[in-house]
Amino acid sequence: MTLYSQLADRLREHIKLGFFNNGDKLPSVRQLANEHGVSISTVQEAYRILEMEQLVEARPKSGYFVPQKNHVIRMPKLSRPPQRPLDVSLWEDVLNMLLSREKDAFCQLQHAMPAMHSNTLKPLIKSLYELNKHRPYEGMTYGDVRGDYSLREQLTRLTAASGCVLHPDELVITSGCQEALSVCLKAVTKGGDIIAVESPGFYGAMQAIKAADLKALEIPTDPSNGMSIEALKLALDQWPIKAILVTPTVNNPMGYVMPEEKKKALYQLAQAYDIPIIEDDIYGDMVYEFPRPKSIKSYDEDDRVLLCSSFSKSLAPGFRVGWIAPGRYRDKVTHIKYVNSSMCPTLPQIAIANFIRQGGYDKHIRVMRKQYKDARDETLKEINTYFPKGTLISFPAGGFVLWVELPEQYDAVKLSEQAQTKGVSIAPGQLFSATGKYRNCLRLNFCDRTSEIRLEAIKILGNLLAHMQIQEEKKPRKRIQ
Amino acid sequence: MTLYSQLADRLREHIKLGFFNNGDKLPSVRQLANEHGVSISTVQEAYRILEMEQLVEARPKSGYFVPQKNHVIRMPKLSRPPQRPLDVSLWEDVLNMLLSREKDAFCQLQHAMPAMHSNTLKPLIKSLYELNKHRPYEGMTYGDVRGDYSLREQLTRLTAASGCVLHPDELVITSGCQEALSVCLKAVTKGGDIIAVESPGFYGAMQAIKAADLKALEIPTDPSNGMSIEALKLALDQWPIKAILVTPTVNNPMGYVMPEEKKKALYQLAQAYDIPIIEDDIYGDMVYEFPRPKSIKSYDEDDRVLLCSSFSKSLAPGFRVGWIAPGRYRDKVTHIKYVNSSMCPTLPQIAIANFIRQGGYDKHIRVMRKQYKDARDETLKEINTYFPKGTLISFPAGGFVLWVELPEQYDAVKLSEQAQTKGVSIAPGQLFSATGKYRNCLRLNFCDRTSEIRLEAIKILGNLLAHMQIQEEKKPRKRIQ
Incomplete structure (x- = not known):
């Protein structure tokens, strides 16, 4: 049992036994960390679990409280998908929904x-139309196939917030996260390979798996903390899985954040079985807590994690600006990105880079x-x-x-x-x-x-x-x- | 021997025997067509061959002439690539050039x-800027995965000029022609398949073949009229070729236009061997003669031709607006396009649709x-x-x-x-x-x-x-x- 769930158990017991009254303030994160000799993030994890169970309530700048009144909202249980690799189906249904x-x-x-109607996006919109007015030719020529350098520079700042230390040359800009996922899948697999995925999982990724002639092995997934490490290990023992595709930080569709210890365990498992992880971090900057949690990529000591993300959820999907930090697969990823759709339009990249540089991005996501x-x-x-x-x-x-x-x-x-x-x-x-x-x-x-x-x-x-x-x-x- | 080359032979003989003096006007196209009982396009083909050989000179609105003085420029001969399917190499060199x-x-x-500095592009640039200023949200949301309808409508007008009768629903917008080619290759092949290509051929297509794990079979290609039909037939007999990829109208790199009869013959060969043709028409609207030649797609009675094109050569590559008329492969192409990079940015599509509707496109390409x-x-x-x-x-x-x-x-x-x-x-x-x-x-x-x-x-x-x-x-x- 992990430290944070041990702590959560103890707190849960205390609340249920009535150590605190409805509306009471609970001990601060720092206080509990000192008391139990654990890290701040462990306490935060424990509180997050209790928050999900609606046993505690977080109030901005005040701390954690026992709720005044309990509307008990129950969460789904661990998923139980079929434990064998399967072809992805249902394209027709996805298309119907898209259309x-x-x-x-x-x-x-x-x-x-x-x-997308927040005033905080206005400077970005203005910057984009002004670029179209004053620097149209930059939008008309072929740009760098890896993406605009100014944006890649700013991205190294953003990804630093999730614990990654990257150089602009370690990034490749893509046409949204969909292209990022699609390119990464192709970079690390070949037809017929098996990919371990969360269940439920993002349909765009599922369909990319189908298009690349891969098989999806859906791993039981906990709606509060993500893919089961135990189930993944069993699957890795049983099947020749070639990559793990996960959305651990604000999962789509369930919205959980995989706890740090579990992220580390997942990474270590990938190491032990010597396979890459494709980490979809598209909602990563949209975590309500600040600072945002670390990505799996932040533990990546041997460059096996391909971090994928985009501005589609934090700014607007129509810009079609995503990116990959492909680790050791950089050359292959660059090749496939070029072949896939050549370079991406330059002006949205410059506009977003300016927006980040001038502090507009941080303000907007706050x-x-x-x-x-x-x-x-x-x-x-x-x-x-x-x-x-x-x-x-x-x-x-x-x-x-x-x-x-x-x-x-x-x-x-x-x-x-x-x-x-x-x-x-x-x-x-x-x-x-x-x-x-x-x-x-x-x-x-x-x-x-x-x-x-x-x-x-x-x-x-x-x-x-x-x-x-x-x-x-x-x-x-x-x-x- | 084809009609046009018979006619070219006769005219060549006449010129060389001195029937005409240097600077003389040659018989008009209509006159020769009547005399020889052949079509206008056959005479045009014949004159085009002689023009390439610099034995005749076309003067706009005046007709064909024997040149005053002969600077003889000689053309390369039929290419002789190795006659077996091969893995595509040289990505490093392509990347170096791109960078x-x-x-x-x-x-x-x-x-x-x-x-891209022609004044005729100014209305398009202005329209794009104004769309970004006045309708930014259309640029920020997810659009139709098949592309903006107004553009697809205008495209049916453009493609009509190459002899195609298409409905907007038979078109899929892509991120340039590179994505179009890449999507089409994936739609009609699977790993290990053999693709017949021109030699020399466009490196972006070659690299797409590599990325899709296909093998390229380079077919001997004539610098004046394209892929050898005879050599292609031999190759089809010998190898399980799964698709033919050609750029028959203003080839890249050689610039030839495959004569209509040869286009028909190529199509009939694809029919006989029941395989699809991926036709890259990206330079199609840039043929110097008017009206532009027909595409292979225009002969496509059983929907086996996937026509690929874009505005990258006629307007500007940075807009990243291409398209596919995928024939019978429409559903698969739509799927792969979605998976590849989701939808394309909307505003460049609307701007280009307006530009075509208002006559700006025709004027610009003229x-x-x-x-x-x-x-x-x-x-x-x-x-x-x-x-x-x-x-x-x-x-x-x-x-x-x-x-x-x-x-x-x-x-x-x-x-x-x-x-x-x-x-x-x-x-x-x-x-x-x-x-x-x-x-x-x-x-x-x-x-x-x-x-x-x-x-x-x-x-x-x-x-x-x-x-x-x-x-x-x-x-x-x-x-x-």
């Missing part, structure tokens, strides 16, 4: 599209983290109120999507179809599995439109589900009569 | 980058075709004057690059290294082969900087070559002494 982008939809909860955290708390309560009894909800530690597990009799694909007719769109859970598991699950974003509209949308979904359940219940009754 | 983009270079003849044709004539003469005796030069029918074959003792890689120190860069011929053939060849663009600077650059290259030859000749002498 269901009606402009007149009332509320679009299906996409992982960030909120504002967004707060906004998303508030929206999460609101949305969790709303789902808990309006969705059927027995609904389980993930507790995102960052970002703006969450994962809902409905009781087993519900069909999220049906819900999706019905909701669409009411102007509400959702991402059915089966897209997040290689093989259509999670039919009773869905992913929702909590950043489209306003709080009021989202509440309305959640009520619509709740109503549809209530109606669905009634029908399900009615049918057997009729038969009995 | 040799010094801003202070005197004249960069290595890249196939169009001239101006550029004229400019490039004049530059070709100038450059051919200059190379013929300043390069060593025995140098063969291709005769581009469009675009802005040409192919130079130096006498065998010359090494273009050495020339490239030496020229770089003088601020002139070239593309060594070996990049255009799977296996480093064509060491005595090079590709040059004739659109960088001004006429004066290009002339200066060609003189520098000529000087280096003269010096090289002297050294080569000195060495054996020394040994003899």
Whole structure:
């Protein structure tokens, strides 16, 4: 048992035994670290677990408290995917979702599209149109295939926040994180290879696995702390796995952050089996806590981690600016990136580099983290109120999507179809599995439109589900009569 | 023997026998078509052959003439690549060339980058800037994975000029032609497959073949009319070729246009062997003659041709806007495009769609075709004057690059290294082969900087070559002494 879960157990016991009253302030992180002789981050991890269980409440700049009143929101359990490598299917469904982008939809909860109307983005927008006005030819010529140097320089500053020490020459700019993942998969595998992935996992990565003729081995994944290390080890013993693909820091779709010790353990396992890790860090800067957690790449002493990320979640996806820190695979990654789509447009890269340099990026993500955290708390309560009894909800530690597990009799694909007719769109859970598991699950974003509209949308979904359940219940009754 | 080459033979004989004096006007196209009972395009083909041989001279709006004085420029002969499938090598050399983009270079003849300072591009630049200023959010959200509909609509108009009847839903927008080629290769092959290609051929396509774990079978190619149909047929009989990749309309690097009859024959061969054709038409709109020649896709009655193109040569490469008309492979192509890099940035697509709709595109390419044709004539003469005796030069029918074959003792890689120190860069011929053939060849663009600077650059290259030859000749002498 890890240190942080031992500490969490002890605190949980104390709270449950009534050592603290509702509303009481709990000991500070520093105090507990001293008392128990553990690190600050261990205490933070322990508190984060209790926060997910809603036994404690974090209040900015005040510390941790026992909540006044307990709305108990329960989380999904460890996933149990089939324990063999499988071909990824369901492209048709992914395509349908991608194309269901009606402009007149009332509320679009299906996409992982960030909120983009914050004033903090204005300087970036201005910089981009001014570059288009004053330096158009830089946008028209072929740029460096590895990406604009000024952006790569700024990226070394950003990635330093997750514990990475990188040189601009160790980075390759890509057309978003989708290209980054696709290029990395091709750099470290060949057709027929097996890739270990989280379950549920991001459908874009699943489809990249399919396109590269690879097989996905879905590893049981804990909605609070990620891929099971034990299950991964068993899988590595049993199958010739060629790479591990993980989104450990604000997972998509579940939003967990894998604790540091577990990240280290995952890295050591990759070392022991001598395989690369493709680390998708696209939501990494969107963790609500500050400073952000370390990436797996930060432990990478032998350059086996290919860190992938982009500005699609922190700024805007339409810029199509992502990147790879490919470690020892740099040359191959550069080759595949060139072949894949040649260089990326230069002006968005320069605009983003300026935005970071001038402090706009840090300011923007600070504002967004707060906004998303508030929206999460609101949305969790709303789902808990309006969705059927027995609904389980993930507790995102960052970002703006969450994962809902409905009781087993519900069909999220049906819900999706019905909701669409009411102007509400959702991402059915089966897209997040290689093989259509999670039919009773869905992913929702909590950043489209306003709080009021989202509440309305959640009520619509709740109503549809209530109606669905009634029908399900009615049918057997009729038969009995 | 084809009709046009029969006619060319007859005309050649007449000219050589002195039926016409230097400076005489030759019979008009219509007149010859009537006389010989052949089509207008057959006569045009015949005249084009004689033009390449410099036996006739085309004068805009006046017709064909016997030249006043003959500067005989000789063309390279049919290429003789090794007749077996091979792994593509030379990535290091391609990368070095891609990265040799010094801003202070005197004249960069290595890249196939169009001239972009024409006033006719100004409305496009303005439109893009205004879209970025007034509709920034359209540039920031996820767009349609198949590309912006307004652009696909305009593309159906453009492709109609090459004889294709397409619906917007039959098009997929890509990040330039490089992504188009890469996606198409993946859509129609799997690892280990053999692809028939021209020799020499575009290095970006060669490297895409390498990245997809395919083998390239280089087919003997005629510098005046393209891939040998006979050699292709032999290869198809001998090897399990899975697709044919060709650039038949303004080939890169040689600039030829494959005659219509030959395009048809190539298509029929693909039909007979039931394999797809990937047709790279990136320079198609840059043919000097108007209207532009038909694409192979225009004969495609069973949807086996994947037409790839982009605005990188007609407008500017930095926009990264390309497209595929994938025929029967549409669903697979859409999947791979999504996986490869998700959607493309929206605003450049809208700006280009507006530019086409408002007539700006047609106007721009009309101006550029004229400019490039004049530059070709100038450059051919200059190379013929300043390069060593025995140098063969291709005769581009469009675009802005040409192919130079130096006498065998010359090494273009050495020339490239030496020229770089003088601020002139070239593309060594070996990049255009799977296996480093064509060491005595090079590709040059004739659109960088001004006429004066290009002339200066060609003189520098000529000087280096003269010096090289002297050294080569000195060495054996020394040994003899």
